[in-house]
Amino acid sequence: QQPVQSPQAVILREGEDAVINCSSSKALYSVHWYRQKHGEAPVFLMILLKGGEQKGHEKISASFNEKKQQSSLYLTASQLSYSGTYFCGTEFSQDKLIFGTGTRLQVFP
């Protein structure tokens, strides 16, 4: 079952904040977040394991609510370099990653 991402697109000015959500209908083992820039391969940002641990990467952090099977990615004080498409990937056990449809983020000066 493909996770549901929202919103589908976000437009920001530099310095603004954004939140991207990812939800699953099944119990999750982990949630991954990746960023893909135009014409490039997706790049790993962070992983959140069962247990609700919050992780951080530069000014990008994420949380995982096990009870709700939801994860949120927080982008603080956005920079031009944050532009791209963000994908969450969900694992139900340690085998395969199923991705959401992506959230396109555009940051303007």
Next chain:
Amino acid sequence: DADVTQTPRNRITKTGKRIMLECSQTKGHDRMYWYRQDPGLGLRLIYYSFDVKDINKGEISDGYSVSRQAQAKFSLSLESAIPNQTALYFCATSDYGTVNTGELFFGEGSRLTVL
């Protein structure tokens, strides 16, 4: 050199032709994956493999087959290509252990166009 290498990077073919996309990796990972990317649909899993003798179907395996020739090589074949298989294909590897926790490392992608 890239850790995960895909060939060809671009391919245009005709309906009904057999196509093979190849993936090789130098990361020493046991797990390899093939994903397909279409605009608005995200990345969808086609096949995955945990070792040479372990091949598993993903979300959209119909019309595709794979071969794991060695730990480092994982090929995707389209036996008789059709236009709706036009897409960007990614190979990825992962590993679980004390250092890695299953994050995917992607190749640069193979863009396939079926006319």
